[in-house]
Amino acid sequence: MLLKEIQIAEIDLTDKSFLFSYPERTPLLIESIKTIGVIEPPLLYPGNKGYQIICGEGRIKALKALGVEKFLACVINEEKQPWELLYISLESNLFRGLNLVEKALFLERAEKIFPKEKIIEEILPKLDFTKHLSWYFFLKKVLALGPPYRELLIKERLNPKTIEIITDLNQNEKEEYYQLLISLHLTHSEQMETLEVLRDLQKREQRQGLLPEQIKNLLTIEDPNQRKKAFKETLQAIKYPNFLVKRTLMEDIKRDLQKKGLQIEFSPYLENKRININFDLKDIETLKKNLKTLERYGEKILSLFE
Structure with missing residues (x-):
């Protein structure tokens, strides 16, 4: 040299x-x-x-x-x-x-020289991946990302687990989801949940486009905190369509029991049949009284989960 x-x-x-x-x-x-x-x-x-x-x-x-x-x-x-x-x-x-995009670009260069087997056996470990075909295809998916998504990925603002879903979207859907990410600054866990819910709704409604109108409209809210709050509520309403109907009954039950000295808490969107009940145990009579109260409200409580 x-x-x-x-x-x-x-x-x-x-x-x-x-x-x-x-x-x-x-x-x-x-x-x-x-x-x-x-x-x-x-x-x-x-x-x-x-x-x-x-x-x-x-x-x-x-x-x-x-x-x-x-x-x-x-x-x-x-x-x-x-x-x-x-x-x-x-x-x-x-x-x-190396960031993920650079590893994918190196794979692209290596494919012009090495057979796939050699890439998996020798190249992937050098890139800090295990010798598994799934990582080879993962990097191929990273390559398929356009520049806007690549920028998010290297800034760690894109959940790598969502890449496979994103690359299966058409160009219009990719643009819609990108605008959603930019507008709401979704966390990694929120990104995965959002994609899964939106894709499921799209299939159910057999609709063109990833975003339903109610979500497109809320993205115009100027205040970022209010925008994200409205989005979360809308997403959960989509994910749990019966929840809004039952929320009034749930709040009524909580309010009535609170007046009787009992605190009851449900899972956020009634996604599981689990409740927490708290009350002060003063004596055996208080216990009997509270158990009878819960028995009277039993059918109403169970109806929330139907």
Whole structure:
């Protein structure tokens, strides 16, 4: 390997054979290079149409943007096979930790050189995955994500478990769900629940489009807290369609029993037959009285779960 002065014009900037960095880091690197210069020289290999970039594309683009015409680079001066160069590129980047999109892009490069079996046996472990076909297909799904979803993923604002569902959506549905994510800032668990509920409703109603009108309308609410609150209530009403009808009866029961010294709590959306009852146990007579009260309300309570 040689440390050599290279003209930017000698580099084939269109050759992405060994490049998989994401997102574009040039703007950030411009400021860094202006301040402290290039700390680690880019790594190049002599190709048929000029030097191929093995590692350091962002640094080279930043230098070009700054008007630099030549710079010091490390040049591999031994003949290498494409698979060797790809491994060198990977090893040169592993120190910084790769995000999921970069791992998927590396898989895309590797598929042009290695058979699937070798990728599963050798490449996946290098990317911190187990040797299992499911991870291979998972990364293929990541590749299918468009730029907006890729940005959310690398910022950890997209639940990776939702990727398979998202990639099965049509373009219009993907755009609808993306706007939902941006508008509501859903947590990872909320994202999965939301997708499952919306897909189930879509199938039941045999409707085009992922979002029903009531959800589209609430996304126009200006206050973000009120918007998310309205969304949660609407989603639960969709998930538990009979709940709103029963909520009035539930509140009446809770209020009546509270007057009699009993506190009763139901699961949030009556999703399971579990209730908590609390009262002060003063003596045996109080216990008998409260048990009789609960017996009188038994049928009403059970009717909530029918």
